[in-house]
Structure formats: C-alpha cells, structure tokens
Amino acid sequence: MVQDLEEKHISAAVIKRLPRYYRYLSDLHEENVERISSDELSRRMNVTASQIRQDLNNFGGFGQQGYGYNVAYLRTEIGKILGLNKTHNIVIIGGGNLGKALAGYSNFASRGFLIKGIFDSNPELIGKKIRDIKIMSMGVLENFLKENDIAIVTLAIPRDEAVNVAKKLYEYGVRAIWNFAHVDLDLPPDAYVENVHLSESLMQLSYRLNMRNGKEQK
C-alpha cells in the first residue's frame, strides 16, 4: 500500500482527507451548485484554499483558473478514486450489538457498501436475521466469501478472537479488513486494515477535558 501511494506521490494524509471533500461536494451537488472556487470551498470546509488546491492537484487538478471547480465532475472523479463508482460486498463477523448496529446502517448501502452476511460463533444467534441479513455459522464463512465476491470483512468481535479470525481471513484471501476490535492485527503487508478503535477516540475527549480542567484550577 505504501508503495502504491509513493508511486502516485499521494500521501496517506491526502487520502484520509478525500472522503471529506467527497461529502462537501455531494452536499453542493444536492444544492445544485455547479461551480465553486477554492476560496469558497475553503470557507465552507474550514481549511486553507492553498491546501485544497494542493490536495486536488494530486489528482491532475480539476480546477480552471478564474472558473473554479466543476462540482459534479470533481465529485465523480474523487468518487472514482475512492472506488465509490463500484459496489463492494461486505460481511460482518460478530452478531452482537455492534454487528447489529453496523448491519442496520442504511448509509453504507447508499455509498455502494452492501452487507451480504453476518457470521457468529454463538449457535444461539445462527439462523436469526438482522434486517434481511442472515446470521450464519463460522463454518460456512470460507465458502460464503468466495461465492459472494466479498471484498471487505468487518470484525465486530472481542480482541482475542479478532486476532485468530484475521489470520484465517488472510488465508481465505481477504485483503481488506475493517477492524473494530481493540487490537492491532499483524497481517502481511498486502492486507489493508482500517481500525476503528472507539475507546481510543473517547480518550481524545477525556484528554482535552483533563487539560481544560487543569487550566481552570491554576
């Protein structure tokens, strides 16, 4: 992955910012805005116009001097870069509260992320449905992945299980993992792991509250 980015001279930081551009451009598109200058986009997004120009130049520069960006075109092009012009089939491992919540999100489908199945090792859950999505046994996972062209596997299970399941997933050919387990997955470099560590995100807030209280007490 690092190699990919270097070849194209696009930093991981820019890639992380692209979904936010996509979101703002989608909003503008819905508001029927056809063109936007980097200055105006800068005001809306609360980042500098020069960062916007630099970021978007990575992709060939969609803007024209004195004309601004064509919203529909730029949105489509960033969507293509992010792979949003295709659908991606997903399964969720873990049919607990978090797995259920993720399966219930209609937002994902509207972006082309289709949840095709949920898997759990708990026999009591197997056969149940969350929305229209069946909970299946871990024993049929490998076949399901192949037969349903699954691109992304979501891990919504405890950390010890996640480590073992991730290794199996790699053996089964899965290369993209969306990991909610509170652990780093040690997989070969051609596997992409995107972590969502909710507790660590909360800690950013408690850090800031803590700093603020420290100041007030001075």
Added chain:
Amino acid sequence: MVQDLEEKHISAAVIKRLPRYYRYLSDLHEENVERISSDELSRRMNVTASQIRQDLNNFGGFGQQGYGYNVAYLRTEIGKILGLNKTHNIVIIGGGNLGKALAGYSNFASRGFLIKGIFDSNPELIGKKIRDIKIMSMGVLENFLKENDIAIVTLAIPRDEAVNVAKKLYEYGVRAIWNFAHVDLDLPPDAYVENVHLSESLMQLSYRLNMRNGKEQK
C-alpha cells in the same frame, strides 16, 4: 484546544498516539512485565524506538538510560494525561441501532466512561431501557446534564438533527461531543468535537482495493 497543545508543545499527532501506548502498556502490565526498553516496545508496537523516545519525552521522559521504562509507572502517568484516572459521565443522543450498540459496550465502563442516559425524540422509545440505561425525552435533557455532571455527549442521530442538537448542547454548557453523525459541527473553539465518521473510514478501504485492482489490470 490548539492553544493548550501549543503551550505544552505537544502536537495533536502525539496525543492521538497516546491511547495506543496506553493499550500496549496495559497489556504488558497484565503480562506482569515490569520494565521495557524502547527497543522492545518498538518491536511490539511496530514503530521506531526513536519515535517512542521522542513521544514519551513530551511528558517529561519516564525512561532511564540502560534501565528502560517502568511499565506500571508509565501506564499510570499516560492514563493521568488521558484523564483515565477519573470517571467521565456520558449521555447518548439517539436510541437507534448505533445508540444501542454504544450503550451496550462494557469496554467503555472499564476505562471510566460511564453511560448515564440515552435521549431520543421518538416517543415510542421513551421509557424503554437498554441494559440498565433509560431512554428519556429530549425535553428533560438540559436538566439531566446538569444534575448528573455529564462531561461528554455522544451524537448518534442523523446529520440534520445533529447540527441543531449540537448548538443546543453548547448552550447547555456541554464542551465535549463524540460525534457519529456524518457532518462537521460548527461550534465555538472551546468545544471539543471528536468525529467518528464510519462511512469515511470504509472509503479508505475501498480506495485501497481500487488502487490494487487498478494495478492488477495493468
């Protein structure tokens, strides 16, 4: 917030890395490891030893030459910096699937994040319970916040609602918001917003799958 960090010369990037140090140190502590060198911690965490030394030096440097870091001490100190030596009372706005999943997470409580209440505008949900936590009406939110010393409010509601609710929360004195709504909240600079944008996280994976497929087709 930026001011706080600048005063202490600690970059936001370092703060973002602290929870991961805390996690590794907690694991080491559970394994009864008493001391660890930056080299060994570097191998475990898969970052350079020099980054570890630099990061931890921001906090006065807990290590001693030729001795390594005292795991229990370093863990406690980082915990204090992150405010984990205190409890933080939380409420969740939104009793849908995501709100339920967050309310059901026992991990948060073990870190001192206590979920005290859930609020929803849907009358059908009000009075129901998720675990032991009551779903209440938005009308009693302001009082509840004050009476229960709520430090952090979680937004698990659609984006249009989130924008309005966030403004109200600021008026009510809330300064830390954990935002799952797919929108940027425009609040005064003394409010801390931590965003968890799940769709944008998924897009990082689809970007990488897309780049890989592009390469294979060459």
